[in-house]
Amino acid sequence: MLKRVISSSHRIPKWAVRSIVAVVTVLACGVLETAPWRESGVAAPAVAQVSPVSTRVASLPTPTPTLVVVATKRPTPVPVDDMPAKDVAVVEQEPVGFPPLSTYSESLRPEFQSILPNLSHLTRYDMSVEIFPARRMLKGTAVIALRNNSAMVWPSIVFRLPANHPRLNTDMQLERVVVDGLSVQPVLSPSATVATIPLASPLQPGNWARVEFTWFLGYEHLSDEGAYVRNGANQDMINLPHFYPELAVHAPGAPGTDAMGWWIQEIPQHTDIRFHETVLMTVEAVAPSEYVLVGSGAPVHEETVAHGRKRQQWVTGPVRGFVLQASPLYRVSSKNVDGIRIQSFYHAEDESVALRVLDQAAQALGFFSKTWIPYPYAHLNIVASPLAETAMEYSNLIQMGVMRYRSQPWNTAFLVVHEVAHQWIYLLVHNDPVNHPGLDEGLADLSYVYMMETVDQNFNGVRHLGYWQRLNEDFGSRFPGDSPWWLAHPYHDFRHYHATHYRRPAVLLGEIWAYTGHEAFTDKLRHYMGQYQFRITTPEHLIGVFQGSVPQERLTELEEAIGISAAPGS
Numbered sequence: 001m002l003k004r005v006i007s008s009s010h011r012i013p014k015w016a017v018r019s020i021v022a023v024v025t026v027l028a029c030g031v032l033e034t035a036p037w038r039e040s041g042v043a044a045p046a047v048a049q050v051s052p053v054s055t056r057v058a059s060l061p062t063p064t065p066t067l068v069v070v071a072t073k074r075p076t077p078v079p080v081d082d083m084p085a086k087d088v089a090v091v092e093q094e095p096v097g098f099p100p101l102s103t104y105s106e107s108l109r110p111e112f113q114s115i116l117p118n119l120s121h122l123t124r125y126d127m128s129v130e131i132f133p134a135r136r137m138l139k140g141t142a143v144i145a146l147r148n149n150s151a152m153v154w155p156s157i158v159f160r161l162p163a164n165h166p167r168l169n170t171d172m173q174l175e176r177v178v179v180d181g182l183s184v185q186p187v188l189s190p191s192a193t194v195a196t197i198p199l200a201s202p203l204q205p206g207n208w209a210r211v212e213f214t215w216f217l218g219y220e221h222l223s224d225e226g227a228y229v230r231n232g233a234n235q236d237m238i239n240l241p242h243f244y245p246e247l248a249v250h251a252p253g254a255p256g257t258d259a260m261g262w263w264i265q266e267i268p269q270h271t272d273i274r275f276h277e278t279v280l281m282t283v284e285a286v287a288p289s290e291y292v293l294v295g296s297g298a299p300v301h302e303e304t305v306a307h308g309r310k311r312q313q314w315v316t317g318p319v320r321g322f323v324l325q326a327s328p329l330y331r332v333s334s335k336n337v338d339g340i341r342i343q344s345f346y347h348a349e350d351e352s353v354a355l356r357v358l359d360q361a362a363q364a365l366g367f368f369s370k371t372w373i374p375y376p377y378a379h380l381n382i383v384a385s386p387l388a389e390t391a392m393e394y395s396n397l398i399q400m401g402v403m404r405y406r407s408q409p410w411n412t413a414f415l416v417v418h419e420v421a422h423q424w425i426y427l428l429v430h431n432d433p434v435n436h437p438g439l440d441e442g443l444a445d446l447s448y449v450y451m452m453e454t455v456d457q458n459f460n461g462v463r464h465l466g467y468w469q470r471l472n473e474d475f476g477s478r479f480p481g482d483s484p485w486w487l488a489h490p491y492h493d494f495r496h497y498h499a500t501h502y503r504r505p506a507v508l509l510g511e512i513w514a515y516t517g518h519e520a521f522t523d524k525l526r527h528y529m530g531q532y533q534f535r536i537t538t539p540e541h542l543i544g545v546f547q548g549s550v551p552q553e554r555l556t557e558l559e560e561a562i563g564i565s566a567a568p569g570s
């Protein structure tokens with residue numbers, strides 16, 4: 001389809017060509033989710049054969065009957081749970097054995113380091129991992145201090161092990177779990193992606209618990225250049241956004257949560273995977289010296305250790321988790337924007353496109369940081385990754401599919417702007433990626449039009465949105481029956497998912513942008529981001545900032561669009 005469109009491009013206006021290019025490139029943040037080795041016919045490599053790593057089937061304990069997904073079709077709005085205002089001002093008790101809050105300041109620009117005292121209630125991770133590429137294995141330990149910031153008493157704490165998700169090419173085995181000095185047997189869900197940690201004494205509101213994990217992660221190594229490897233290794237790249245147990249989001253009453261309020265949602269096809277409380281982290285990784293290690297925090301130390309290996313350390317600011325990547329072939333270039341160090345990690349053969357992507361990211365970061373609320377962090381990394389032609393956003397780190405660099409080197413701008421916008425929309429202000437995917441994807445898609453309208457005088461945003469609208473109508477006309485195509489389940493394919501959760505919300509948001517005008521729309525977004533940064537929002541929170549300044553029927557339609565869940569049966 002792309003070939004046909006381009007070959008006839010002399011007959012359609014220039015803006016339309018640009019729109020078509022954008023449409024083809026919007027497959028960001030979630031695509032090609034089937035296991036690539038099955039599609040390519042390449043035999044599935046064995047998971048690391050190093051004891052005690054074993055297959056997840058062999059390690060499954062008895063399923064717990066308490067893990068029941070709450071499947072409310074139209075969930076009641078719930079208060080944001082991760083940062084209750086009443087708890088922010090004073091935290092009387094600091095976690096024992098953790099560094100002072102000032103430790104995390106290196107990851108923040110100097111003028112934003114003063115936010116840390118107000119974030120003392122956040123969960124803290126202190127992690128140490130060692131990578132063994134020859135054995136396709138990682139060994140990790142983590143000490144996690146977490147505070148019960150809710151009003152509920154917790155008889156147990158829930159962690160997510162997304163590394164065990166069938167979509168990912170990794171397998172995680174918990175070796176040891178200790179809570180406040182006592183060894184604990186976690187209870188795994190049937191998919192082994194949810195680990196419930198029972199507590200000897202229930203955790204009272206306002207109190208801290210100390211959870212220690214030791215684990216092994218085996219990863220598959222694929223050699224197909226076009227493979228999509230969200231968590232695993234491909235060619236020379238080790239890509240591990242999900243290499244550690246992640247504290248589950250606690251949001252009582254929200255979709256996908258259990259009776260105690262923990263998010264135990266099964267991850268369906270197409271959606272993003274990470275749903276993560278804002279946390280503070282210190283991370284240390286040991287790997288063979290020839291590997292270039294990339295982390296999503298600020299690098300603070302590197303040293304050579306025994307046996308041809310090196311140790312590297314990072315600290316983060318308030319982030320949605322940590323990504324670890326490694327390759328012996330990465331080169332790096334960097335530039336500074338307003339005190340933010342932007343680095344691009346890439347292979348030598350991709351240097352020219354990687355440098356252009358660095359410029360595009362710098363421009364987008366500067367634009368959004370000035371137009372919305374300031375980017376508080378001191379770093380942003382752009383990393384060539386085994387994501388085929390797609391891209392993915394994480395805190396302080398954007399993954400760009402290495403095949404995009406090689407097959408469409410002229411076509412990276414949309415992807416870069418979309419992912420940079422996610423640094424605000426999904427990472428500073430977070431949302432459920434399964435039950436409300438349109439909340440962040442619609443805004444991230446619109447952000448490209450919103451930015452281009454401002455920085456490129458030849459760009460016509462309204463016409464661009466009109467073209468997306470016609471694509472939606474054309475797409476919908478192919479669906480028989482009376483019910484709307486955006487409510488049809490299951491999705492026909494990723495294009496159906498994309499039209500539902502990316503392009504349709506983007507068009508509806510764009511209509512509000514056009515109705516209110518750029519300045520008023522920007523003010524509303526600033527208000528939304530300022531009010532909810534480091535917190536988790538639902539569609540109601542975004543709708544709330546437009547209440548009173550936009551006709552109700554427009555808001556009702558938008559709220560329905562960004563509230564559509566991607567979970568089956570929802």
Ligand SMILES: [Zn+2]
Nearest residue numbers: 028029441444
């Ligand atoms: Zn996205």
